[in-house]
Amino acid sequence: MDFDTALASLFSAEGRRDPYPAYDVLRSHAPVFSALDGRWFVTTHAMTNRLLRDASLRVADAADYDSFWPDWRENRGVASIVLSMLQNNPPDHTRMRRAAAATFTARRVAALRDVITEQTVELIKAMPERADFMSAFAYPLPIGVICALLGVPAADRPWFRQRAADLTVVLEPISTEEEMSRADAAGRELEDYFIGLIAERQRAPQEDLTSALAAEGSGLTGAELLANLVLLLVAGFETTTNLLGTGLTILLEHPEQAARLRADPELAPAFVEEILRYDSPVQLTSRFTSVPIDLGDGGSLPAGASLNMLLGSANRDPARYPDPHRFDPDRPNIQPVSFGGGAHYCLGAPLARLEAQVAFPLLLTMLPRLAVAGVPVLRDRLVLRGYATLPVAAG
Ligand code: HEM
Structure with missing residues (x-):
C-alpha cells in the first residue's frame, strides 16, 4: 500500500475496518507529517506520548x-x-x-x-x-x-x-x-x-x-x-x-x-x-499547537497546527512493542496510549x-x-x- 492510499483508507469505511496496515505505512513515512489541507498526523508511540504531555498544546x-x-x-x-x-x-x-x-x-x-x-x-x-x-x-x-x-x-x-x-x-x-x-x-x-x-x-x-x-x-x-x-x-x-x-x-x-x-x-x-x-477503543485524539514546537532532527510544527494523534498507530509501533501485531499479555510494561x-x-x-x-x-x-x-x-x-x-x- 502506498502513502496516499493508506491515508485515504482511514477516511473510508473499508479502510477503517482494519486500519492497522495503513498505520504501518503512515508510521514508516514519518512520526509526524502534514497532509490533507495542512492537517498534521502523529503516528509513533514516542511522539504521541511526548506531544500529549506538551503543556503548550490546546484542545479546541x-x-x-x-x-x-x-x-x-x-x-x-x-x-x-x-x-x-x-x-x-x-x-x-x-x-x-x-x-x-x-x-x-x-x-x-x-x-x-x-x-x-x-x-x-x-x-x-x-x-x-x-x-x-x-x-x-x-x-x-x-x-x-x-x-x-x-x-x-x-x-x-x-x-x-x-x-x-x-x-x-x-x-x-x-x-x-x-x-x-x-x-x-x-x-x-x-x-x-x-x-x-x-x-x-x-x-x-x-x-x-x-x-x-x-x-x-x-x-x-x-x-x-x-x-x-x-x-x-x-x-x-x-x-x-x-x-x-x-x-x-x-x-x-x-x-x-x-x-x-x-x-x-x-x-x-x-x-x-x-x-x-x-x-x-479510542483511535484518535486531536490538539492544536499554540506556539511553534521544535521536534528535533530539523523538524518543527508551526503555531496553530491541527494535530490528529493516531493512538491506534502508536500502540502498534514496533519501536516500542516488538512484534506489535501479536496479542501478547506477557509483554513487560505495556502502557498503551489508549x-x-x-x-x-x-x-x-x-x-x-x-x-x-x-x-x-x-x-x-x-x-x-x-x-x-x-x-x-x-x-x-x-x-x-x-x-x-x-x-x-x-x-
Ligand atoms: C476503555 C474505556 C475508556 C477509554 C479507552 C477512554 C479513553 C479516553 C481518552 C483517550 C481520553 C482523552 C481524550 C483527549 O486526550 O482529548 C479520555 C478522557 C476522559 N475520560 Fe475516558 N476512556 C474510557 C473510559 C472512561 C470512563 C469509564 C470514564 C468515566 C466514568 C471516563 C471519563 C473521561 C473523562 C471525564 C475524560 C476527560 C478528562 C479531561 O479532559 O481532563 N472515561 N478518555
Missing part, C-alpha cells in the same frame, strides 16, 4: 467553536461536551478537572468492585443461549456501573443508555444532520434529567458522585456541573462498551490465552492492558480497567463454552472503534 474550546460554528450552543449535545473539561484549556480545565478528581477518587472506584461483580454476574445469568453480546452485556454493564456511581436509579438505566448512545456521535469529526439532531435532543433530555437529580441531591445528599460534585464549594458553575455530569456519562459509556466487545473477541480468537486467564484471574490486569493496546496522556488523561481509566478486569474472568469461567456465533459487525467510526453487533453462543 468554546472560543474555537465560536470561530467556525457560531451557533454551536444551540445543539445541546455538542454544548454539553464543549462546556465540559474535555474541551477546556487552563485555567478552566485545571479547575474543573480538580473538582472532578477530588470526588472521582481511587477509593470511590475501588468501592465499586462489588457493584461491578454483582452486575456482571446478573448479566451473565440472564444471557440467552444465543445473544448479541453488545446488547446483552457490553452496553448494559458500563451504563449500569456509571449510573450506580452517579446515583441514577436502576430503573432509569435503559433510558440513559439510549440518550448516551445518541450523544456519543458528538465525539466523531464526521456525522450526519440526523445524528446531530438526535444528539441535540439527547443533550436537552439529559440536561433536564440532571437538573432534577442535582436539585434532589442538594436537598438530600447521598453517597454518590452527583451529591459530591453538586455540594457547595466544588468550584463548578451550574453550567459546568451539568456539562461534566453529561461528559462522565458519555465518556465512559461507548468506550468501555467497546473495550468489552473487542476484548471478548480477542480472547475468543486466542483460546490458549483465554484458558490461562480462566485458570488464573490474577492475570486480568496484564490481559486488559494488552487488549487496550492491541485494539484501542487513555491519552498529559492534562486530559482519561479520568475514568481506573474504572474502565476495573470493569474489564472483573468482567473477562467471570465471562470465561461462568460461560466456559462461550463462542462467536456469526459475523460481528464493526461500527463505522473513525474515533470510537468497536462492534455494533457481536453474535455469541453462550454454550
Whole structure:
C-alpha cells in the first residue's frame, strides 16, 4: 500500500475496518507529517506520548467553536461536551478537572468492585443461549456501573443508555444532520434529567458522585456541573462498551490465552492492558499547537497546527512493542496510549480497567463454552472503534 492510499483508507469505511496496515505505512513515512489541507498526523508511540504531555498544546474550546460554528450552543449535545473539561484549556480545565478528581477518587472506584461483580454476574445469568453480546452485556454493564456511581436509579438505566448512545456521535469529526439532531435532543433530555437529580441531591445528599460534585464549594458553575455530569456519562459509556466487545473477541480468537486467564484471574490486569493496546477503543485524539514546537532532527510544527494523534498507530509501533501485531499479555510494561496522556488523561481509566478486569474472568469461567456465533459487525467510526453487533453462543 502506498502513502496516499493508506491515508485515504482511514477516511473510508473499508479502510477503517482494519486500519492497522495503513498505520504501518503512515508510521514508516514519518512520526509526524502534514497532509490533507495542512492537517498534521502523529503516528509513533514516542511522539504521541511526548506531544500529549506538551503543556503548550490546546484542545479546541468554546472560543474555537465560536470561530467556525457560531451557533454551536444551540445543539445541546455538542454544548454539553464543549462546556465540559474535555474541551477546556487552563485555567478552566485545571479547575474543573480538580473538582472532578477530588470526588472521582481511587477509593470511590475501588468501592465499586462489588457493584461491578454483582452486575456482571446478573448479566451473565440472564444471557440467552444465543445473544448479541453488545446488547446483552457490553452496553448494559458500563451504563449500569456509571449510573450506580452517579446515583441514577436502576430503573432509569435503559433510558440513559439510549440518550448516551445518541450523544456519543458528538465525539466523531464526521456525522450526519440526523445524528446531530438526535444528539441535540439527547443533550436537552439529559440536561433536564440532571437538573432534577442535582436539585434532589442538594436537598438530600447521598453517597454518590452527583451529591459530591453538586455540594457547595466544588468550584463548578451550574453550567459546568451539568456539562461534566453529561461528559462522565458519555465518556465512559461507548468506550468501555467497546473495550468489552473487542476484548471478548480477542480472547475468543486466542483460546490458549483465554484458558490461562480462566485458570488464573490474577492475570486480568496484564490481559486488559494488552487488549487496550492491541485494539484501542479510542483511535484518535486531536490538539492544536499554540506556539511553534521544535521536534528535533530539523523538524518543527508551526503555531496553530491541527494535530490528529493516531493512538491506534502508536500502540502498534514496533519501536516500542516488538512484534506489535501479536496479542501478547506477557509483554513487560505495556502502557498503551489508549487513555491519552498529559492534562486530559482519561479520568475514568481506573474504572474502565476495573470493569474489564472483573468482567473477562467471570465471562470465561461462568460461560466456559462461550463462542462467536456469526459475523460481528464493526461500527463505522473513525474515533470510537468497536462492534455494533457481536453474535455469541453462550454454550
Ligand atoms: C476503555 C474505556 C475508556 C477509554 C479507552 C477512554 C479513553 C479516553 C481518552 C483517550 C481520553 C482523552 C481524550 C483527549 O486526550 O482529548 C479520555 C478522557 C476522559 N475520560 Fe475516558 N476512556 C474510557 C473510559 C472512561 C470512563 C469509564 C470514564 C468515566 C466514568 C471516563 C471519563 C473521561 C473523562 C471525564 C475524560 C476527560 C478528562 C479531561 O479532559 O481532563 N472515561 N478518555
